[in-house]
Amino acid sequence: MKKILKWSLLLFVLLFAVTVIMILYPVFSTARQTWQPIHNTDIILVDVQNMLNRLPDGNVCSNEWPISIVSLKPRFVWKTKDCVFVTLSTGGIDPAWGYILFPDKRETLSPPLGIRILGKHSPGIFRYETIE
Numbered sequence: 001m002k003k004i005l006k007w008s009l010l011l012f013v014l015l016f017a018v019t020v021i022m023i024l025y026p027v028f029s030t031a032r033q034t035w036q037p038i039h040n041t042d043i044i045l046v047d048v049q050n051m052l053n054r055l056p057d058g059n060v061c062s063n064e065w066p067i068s069i070v071s072l073k074p075r076f077v078w079k080t081k082d083c084v085f086v087t088l089s090t091g092g093i094d095p096a097w098g099y100i101l102f103p104d105k106r107e108t109l110s111p112p113l114g115i116r117i118l119g120k121h122s123p124g125i126f127r128y129e130t131i132e
Contacts, residue, residue: 036072036088038099041122044068048084049103055079074098085128097129 038044047066055064060077062070069077069086075098076087087098097118100109105124111117118127 035099035121035127038072038121038125040068041125044101045103045105045124048101051079051084052082052103057081060084072099091130095129095132097127100126100128102126 044066047068051060051064051066057079060079062077065074065077069084072086072088074086074088075090076085078085078087082102082104084101085098086101087096089098090096095116099121100115100117102109102124107120107123109117109120109126111128114131115128116131118129120126
């Protein structure tokens with residue numbers, strides 16, 4: 001009888017653990033930042049330079065996005081005088097995040113106010129998140 005009770009308790013704990021994992025995994029897996037890969041950094045930086053040359057500063061309409069930026073599946077694209085911000089996620093309750101693209105292939109960056117640099121993808125391409 002003790003042996004059956006022991007195995008029943010073990011089975012119950014195992015099933016409970018599996019149930020908790022199945023419930024919590026989708027929550028944590030969707031909350032993680034997933035970076036769209038940049039396959040050809042040279043092409044995207046040439047496209048960014050073209051955007052800097054021909055578009056005014058500010059929000060860039062989706063019909064103005066080059067294919068290299070469309071492939072990143074951005075939520076928003078914002079142009080400044082020397083770079084382009086590609087927002088991949090607005091974050092919801094978490095910080096927004098994405099890429100900052102500099103066609104001059106700079107190696108270092110002093111982050112703009114309200115932005116945290118998470119690392120460099122390659123020369124001129126930095127990962128960022130907003131500071132909340």
